[in-house]
Amino acid sequence: MIKNRTFLTIAFSAVFYKNGIRVMTTSAANPKIIDEIRTTITRKSPGLNSPMKLWWAKQVTEDYFVAGRLSRRQLQYASEGGFKSIISLFTYKNHKDCCLGKEYLPSTIEMASHAKEVGLQFRTVLDESNGSSSVDLKLEQSLRNIPKPVLLFSDRGHSATYALFMFLLKNSIETTDFSMDKAVAMSEVLGMDLSMKCTNQKLCKVAGENLDFPKLNVLPKNWLEYWPAIPVYKNWFVAGQILESHIPLIKKAGFKSVVNLRAGTTHKGKPSQEKVNLLNIEDGRRADVDEYVGARQSLLRQEMIDPNNSNSSQHYASSNLEEFGDTIGYNEEMERSAFRKAGFPYYHLPVVNSEPFSAELFALYEPELMDAVNRGPVLVHCASSKRAGYVAVLAAAVKNQQDLTWALTRLSELGLAISPSKKPDVYEMYTKVLSKEWKNKYHQKNSQKNCGQCSNT
Incomplete structure (x- = not known):
């Protein structure tokens, strides 16, 4: 053996x-x-x-x-x-x-x-x-x-x-x-x-x-201690939804901070919880934000992948605490609390699925992203790693003074190719942020800002 x-x-x-x-x-x-x-x-x-x-x-x-x-x-x-x-x-x-x-x-x-x-x-x-x-x-x-x-x-x-x-x-x-x-x-x-x-x-x-x-x-050198992570460039990594019990593994692997791009429980005064992964429940469905659990259970039964799969007494999972799920869906406040308890630097920079990417949104979050990576290797996550990939590649390009061609190539390598016709909002964000005019207008100003989104205590 x-x-x-x-x-x-x-x-x-x-x-x-x-x-x-x-x-x-x-x-x-x-x-x-x-x-x-x-x-x-x-x-x-x-x-x-x-x-x-x-x-x-x-x-x-x-x-x-x-x-x-x-x-x-x-x-x-x-x-x-x-x-x-x-x-x-x-x-x-x-x-x-x-x-x-x-x-x-x-x-x-x-x-x-x-x-x-x-x-x-x-x-x-x-x-x-x-x-x-x-x-x-x-x-x-x-x-x-x-x-x-x-x-x-x-x-x-x-x-x-x-x-x-x-x-x-x-x-x-x-x-x-x-x-x-x-x-x-x-x-x-x-x-x-x-x-x-x-x-x-x-x-x-x-x-x-x-x-x-x-x-x-690539930093951290021992990143494979948390093997699900996806390398982006140097000390930038991305992931989908991480588990609460994986936080010690992330620390052990050498990451110094986590950036979460998932929506919070509310957005602009309206419920905005995203779906949490559930065994034998179809992926990609919109989260049910009905406050009544019974109504949600009825919906889950309609979304079963295999009614004959007996992975639980109900033939499907109805909650997922390990992925910070409550009776409605993914709960960012639970994740924030877990990182705070672990004493691990955590940034919540929500990118809501219902709204387009924009250069202005990136400019708003750039100081926090740079603060995170200045601490050392950073793990940026969302639900499926896609939003995280779009943001992390652009942030890595800004941080390391890479051009648009480099950024588009890196996205393609990650399976996230964009163009004027494919994810046009993301493409426009990239072309703006990586232009000389934008660099002169925002990057120098943002580098002087103080960051206020980190929750590490």
């Missing part, structure tokens, strides 16, 4: 043969050069068919996604959101590390049983009888003739990413021409550092190309 799965890639090391390997570049380790020459990655919007429930599933190709070790809840979300198959890179026997926050992480046997209950194919690549040397063949066998899309997971997603790259490079003709330069670009997009000599050489040998993976400039 492999005892150190976190560094599984070390066990995959192989001798590097120059003969027969096409040399592409020897200067790729320079981050500036990498940024200029790398292949452009375009991905679909996060979350497959259920953005609120599956924002953490990270797309590598059209059919293959990676993740860290899954909870029972996430496994069911995967089924509800459109995945057909789940593959575990390792065999798990639950000992001391069987929880992520309050979420129980099932053993392999338990996961296989639950996957069958919710209609998912489930396979395991490595068990106690085979070592890491057979991972190439074992993963290829696991992926053959399996329904797609497929979610491959490991402890934190790093080993799963590496193993999937091996498979895709080895079978590039059959898997949409996954080349070495695309692997390098994708590793940067995912924030997965594959620059270790053993991993780099093994991937080069499989691909028949010599291309260095760069050492990633």
Whole structure:
């Protein structure tokens, strides 16, 4: 059995043969050069068919996604959101590390049983009888003739990413021409550092190309301690709705503040609670703000995904305290209170779904965003990571003096492509904020403002 799965890639090391390997570049380790020459990655919007429930599933190709070790809840979300198959890179026997926050992480046997209950194919690549040397063949066998899309997971997603790259490079003709330069670009997009000599050489040998993976400039270095986070640029990260019990993990990973873009309980004097995720309840429905719980229960019954799914005595979940849900929906005040109790810097900058993005809104929030990132690595979140992505990429561009082309490319890599016809309000916000005129008018003035939205006590 492999005892150190976190560094599984070390066990995959192989001798590097120059003969027969096409040399592409020897200067790729320079981050500036990498940024200029790398292949452009375009991905679909996060979350497959259920953005609120599956924002953490990270797309590598059209059919293959990676993740860290899954909870029972996430496994069911995967089924509800459109995945057909789940593959575990390792065999798990639950000992001391069987929880992520309050979420129980099932053993392999338990996961296989639950996957069958919710209609998912489930396979395991490595068990106690085979070592890491057979991972190439074992993963290829696991992926053959399996329904797609497929979610491959490991402890934190790093080993799963590496193993999937091996498979895709080895079978590039059959898997949409996954080349070495695309692997390098994708590793940067995912924030997965594959620059270790053993991993780099093994991937080069499989691909028949010599291309260095760069050492990633991502902070915090241990961000994979909270693997659901999505890297944006340097110390900017985004996420969908986080769980209350994950707050200690976020702190442990090295994040210094959290920015919440979800609507509060009211907006302009009217109820504005957003929906909270509920098992076996369809994603994307508008929150029911009726104060009478009975009326809401009737609505939930109409929104059930599978009436025969017996995940609870009611066949659906009616509340979700871990995601700060009350009897109506998501309650921002509960999240604010949890962060205050943890003594963790927290900013609430609501971006209401019913209102368009605008340069003026960004200008209003810019001082708080800059204050947050000046503390260190910041995690910006909303319900599905989309609003967070639009705001965080723009904030990162402003902070690091990047231009519009860079920002639009980064959005496309995150699956959030915009144009004058696609999300025109977001596109207009970007063009204004990143123009020279706007920079002269707002950025200097905002940098001198004091911030008043942080709740850290």
